[in-house]
Amino acid sequence: MKPLLLLAALPALLSPTAHAAPQLRCHTRYNGESQTHLIAPVASPYGVEGVTLGERFVFRVVFQNAPADIAAVKVYTAVLPDEGPPQPVHQATYRWPVAAGRQHEEQGFTGLQRVFEPTYNGHLEYWCETLGRAAR
Incomplete structure (x- = not known):
């Protein structure tokens, strides 16, 4: 019986995602352009x-x-002015690992976030x- 148990567990042991490090996929939309970022x-x-x-x-x-004790996901957005360094407009922090549960489709663990920059109407x-493995 032991060989059968090992064979039954073999696909999980060989799966590339079984022990893969967690990653994030962030989606942005600005000025009509959508992008996906792997983090x-x-x-x-x-x-x-x-x-x-x-x-x-x-x-x-x-x-x-x-x-x-410092595990987190931190999202920063800044605006590029006509001159000078980027100016911060938004920061969000999410504890890691994220809470287990259903992530809303197309809103993930962050929810849909909207950042407005009034100077340039952005x-x-x-x-x-x-x-990968991410929820606690």
Whole structure:
């Protein structure tokens, strides 16, 4: 009987996603353009670069899944003014791992977020979902 149990468990052991590190997939929509961003965990937030969306917004996601006391997903958005450095307009923090439960389709664990920047009348929408093992 033991060989049969091992054979039954073999597909799960060989599955590439069985022990895969968690990842995030974030979706952005700005100025009529939709993009998808894959986010892997990082050890330090300092090397994470933002992505410029259109001419005005910078979207940056920092995903740290260890150590447990600081594990979080942090989303930052900033506006690129005509001159000078990017100006922050939005920050959100989500504890990691995200709470188990149903993630609303097309809204993920963040829900649909809308960021408005009044100086340039900019509207950015984003939402992020988990991939791999992610819920507690």
